[in-house]
Amino acid sequence: MGKFLVVLLLVCCAVAGVSMYYLQVYAFYEEVPETGDDVRLTAIVSGTPEGLPYDRFEAIDSESSPIRYRACFTTEIGFEQLSETYVIMDNPVPRVAPKWFECFNAEEVGGALENGAALAFMGEENVQYGIDRIVAIHEDGRGWVWHEINACGEVVFDGGFAPEGCPPPPQGN
Numbered sequence: 196m197g198k199f200l201v202v203l204l205l206v207c208c209a210v211a212g213v214s215m216y217y218l219q220v221y222a223f224y225e226e227v228p229e230t231g232d233d234v235r236l237t238a239i240v241s242g243t244p245e246g247l248p249y250d251r252f253e254a255i256d257s258e259s260s261p262i263r264y265r266a267c268f269t270t271e272i273g274f275e276q277l278s279e280t281y282v283i284m285d286n287p288v289p290r291v292a293p294k295w296f297e298c299f300n301a302e303e304v305g306g307a308l309e310n311g312a313a314l315a316f317m318g319e320e321n322v323q324y325g326i327d328r329i330v331a332i333h334e335d336g337r338g339w340v341w342h343e344i345n346a347c348g349e350v351v352f353d354g355g356f357a358p359e360g361c362p363p364p365p366q367g368n
Contacts, residue, residue: 224263224293227254234268234340236281236330237317244319245281247272247330249338255296261326262290266340267298274334278314287315287329290341304331304339324365325351 227233229252235244247270254266287308292299307313308331318328318340325348332338344352347361357364 223257223259224255224296225257227256227264227266229254233266234270234330234338235319235328236277237319238280239282242282253296253298254340255292261323262342262344264328264340264342265290265292265296265299268338268340269336270332270338271336272332274314274332277316277332282317284315284317284329287331287343289329289331289339290343292341299339299341307331307333320345321347321362324348324362 232246233252233254234247234249236247237243238245249268249270252266252268254264256265257263289299289301289304289308291301304313308315313331313333315329315331318330320327322328322342325345326342327345328340329343330338330340347357347364351357351361351364
């Protein structure tokens, strides 16, 4: 009887482990349909997001977390025009995407940002309260998008009051 219980316990643990892995990596992600205005960068002059011409757009998101958004695209706009027109981000850190979303490799994007082969731009501040959309573009025209928690979000999501200069948090925060 003891061996049966041990085997039953091991099977239950294996099923729970596989289920948790599936739920984290596959279950909650959905493909994001292209809208034609999916890639936006914040202009230096106006401070507002503007659409960027792009092609080959792929994106995933999850309602379970605002920072699960990842996207890939290509663009014909060159580095010089981008850096003169749009707000450049300092020290962005791309978030890891599920391995099955092959176009987004956080290590590759991070390496390109570190060695100057890619630039990161503010896509849109507070795309959702406390969450900024970051856009990185490689010199060869490949681009990636992800969400990061901004300074306002860090404080409010930890239960604090919105710091000075932050928009008021939504009701319930």
